[in-house]
Amino acid sequence: MHHFEPTATTIVITSPCCPLAVPELVLAGPPEALMRTLSALREVQDPGVGADIVELGLVESLRLSPGEARLQLVSTGPECPLCDFAADRALRAMQRALPDTDIYVSHDPWVEWEPKRASTALRRRMGWTVG
Numbered sequence: 001m002h003h004f005e006p007t008a009t010t011i012v013i014t015s016p017c018c019p020l021a022v023p024e025l026v027l028a029g030p031p032e033a034l035m036r037t038l039s040a041l042r043e044v045q046d047p048g049v050g051a052d053i054v055e056l057g058l059v060e061s062l063r064l065s066p067g068e069a070r071l072q073l074v075s076t077g078p079e080c081p082l083c084d085f086a087a088d089r090a091l092r093a094m095q096r097a098l099p100d101t102d103i104y105v106s107h108d109p110w111v112e113w114e115p116k117r118a119s120t121a122l123r124r125r126m127g128w129t130v131g
Contacts, residue, residue: 025057029064033098037062037069040097044089046082049126053086057117060108069094069103076113083107 027034041059042052053059053073060072071090076082087105094103115128123129 025059026061026063029062029069033064034062037064037094037097040093041071041090044086044093046086048082049122051118051122053090055119055122056113057119058086058113060111064098064101067101069098069101071103071105073105073107074111074113074117075107075109 027038038054041062042054044053045051046053046056046058049056058073058076060074061070062072063070071094073083073087073090087107091103091105094101094105115123115126118126118128
């Protein structure tokens with residue numbers, strides 16, 4: 001009897017009602033490690049908003065492979081101090097979740113954050129409207 005255990009997966013998450021209106025979050029790697037890492041990233045809070053970087057939509061992609069993790073964040077603007085703060089905190093959170101893993105955190109220079117990237121719940125809580 002063969003036992004199938006998934007070792008990696010690629011998930012692209014979009015909003016089911018407006019697939020083109022909400023940016024994608026790309027996740028690739030072993031599901032358990034992805035969930036553990038996302039949980040750790042949810043502990044990284046934006047002190048000004050009081051929301052985590054996943055809920056804010058700052059995570060563009062998370063790709064895990066044996067011995068390596070790559071996190072790409074979205075820039076909140078060319079001179080925003082949150083970028084370095086979020087990247088540093090995300091790195092530390094990932095180091096706790098993925099010991100003995102080389103971790104690379106970068107910002108996507110071509111994608112800038114906007115309110116539509118945030119979760120629906122956060123947009124409602126903050127009163128952000130998306131047109």
